[in-house]
Amino acid sequence: MLIAKISYDIHRDQFDHDKIFNLIVDEAHNILSENSTVESEKWKDYRLDVFEEIVKEGRKFGYYLTIASQRPSDISATIVSQIHNYLIKR
Helix, strand or coil, rough: CHHHHHHHHHHHCCCCCCCCCEEEEECHHHCCCCCCCCCCCCHHHHHHHHHHHHHHHHHHHCCCEEEECCCHHEEHHHHCCCCCCCCCCC
């Protein structure tokens, strides 16, 4: 999560139309879940806010988020609503 926040801030502040960044999050249901009980509510809210900002604002700065999950229903509804392409494989 901290790598995502730091890399997003750096990329946004030094935005160059010729450069793109694609952050890939595997096992996203572990990181982007609203139902996590292993952390405080404050930390969970911050974590979700960071990724929601990236998924909402990142495209205009050339910062893209690719997520992979075995349980997409566990991912925050706000994040899922911003996804434009799905690849579903069995």
